[in-house]
Amino acid sequence: MEGQHAAAVAADPAVGSGYFDAYAATGLLAVVGVLFVAVAFTANRLLRPVVYSPEKLLTYECGVDPVGEDWAHTQIRYYVYAFLYVIFAVDAIYLFPWATVFAAAGYGAGTLIEMFLFIGFLAVGLLYAWKKGVLEWT
């Protein structure tokens, strides 16, 4: 375990030579970040007063007592956007591996046509959603 860790940080961080080596620094930064949060809240705990009262712990609602139970109906207007997003985002993910190679020697015009097919699909999907009134509010 110790040896593995040493090997992971042995690569020059500036070059990022090994694919996973680069993430060793990310892991270390996670430790630094968690430490920062822990120190901040420990200091906070030492400095702050603790004077609880039932009124203070009440949910805020414009200065009056909260109204209603924990079950309520509301119209969620954004769920169609969620569907749209999932579809488009999954498509967009495929762009990245493709983007790094599409102009390499031997690809050329073929990949460009592929790209227009891809963009065409997205555009048609967007137009369809638009036509169906998904992008309208009411």
Place this chain on the structure above:
Amino acid sequence: MNLLDTVLRCVATLVVFLVLPLVIGQTEHKVMAHMQGRLGPMYAGGFHGWAQLVADGVKFAQKEDIVPAGADRRVFQLAPAVSLLPYLFVLLAIPVGPDGFVGQAIDAGLFFVLAVMGVAVIGKLMAGWASANKFSLLGGLRTAAQLMSYELPMVLAAASVAMAAGTLSLPGILDAWQWYWLPWQIIGGFVFFTAGLAELQRPPFDMPIADSEIIFGAYTEYTGLRFAFFLLSEYAGILVVSALTAVLFLGGWHGPMADQLGWLWMLLKTFALAFVVIWLRVTYPRLREDQLMRFAWVALVPLALGQLALTGIIKVAIA
């Protein structure tokens, strides 16, 4: 000593993460004050109120920490950290100067920063849900809807740069950068910066925290240090979005004498963009929720797709 080196880089990232957002915050106080013909904070620290944010920090650290009785305690307490820390990770991957002047070069850096920035929004959603407050929940849902709408044009615009550079590594993108990318990628730059603003919920895209409608959105129930963490995450977000826009679309450290002064160019570009972020806050009224959603799908996504087509054609033509 490579472990020591890595530790130093991480600590340096943390220092940048704690200092530059405060500088941006103080700049916001002053720029807004001047644009609105008033003074702004003038007393703390003596000279033009430079210590105002430090004083604010001390105040926040001394305030009582209140978790509402109805709240989902653990999630409520964790949310500010989840919202703040992702920006720290992004900073690690942003190149500051040439020849490996970067916290850590990551091969899939562009992908990494986009993915990690999305996590920050989860923190806000956690806050909105766990508060058990009507306003918080509305704010959280608006945040989520906004992320879903604006993440897509942001990703597409970033992909355009990856296509131009032929790499996902942020230092690699800057190594491949040429001056003509500036006009070539300008639509993508506009889309990326605008979508970044929306993701940070900065005005004019601040519907999720619209004070006149839903108090302070997902942050309504927060006090003290946890509230301060949310504010800090907003300013860290401005720093990160400005720096990323500078790297991807304005050439990062490129400029005269880049070998010696690269970091200065990077800083200047980042702060110029941060100034624009503040400027927009003073200039534009808030977009209504439906306008906000429409703007993403009807304007930004088609623009980003157009930029992809343009990038592809020119790249193949000059390759």
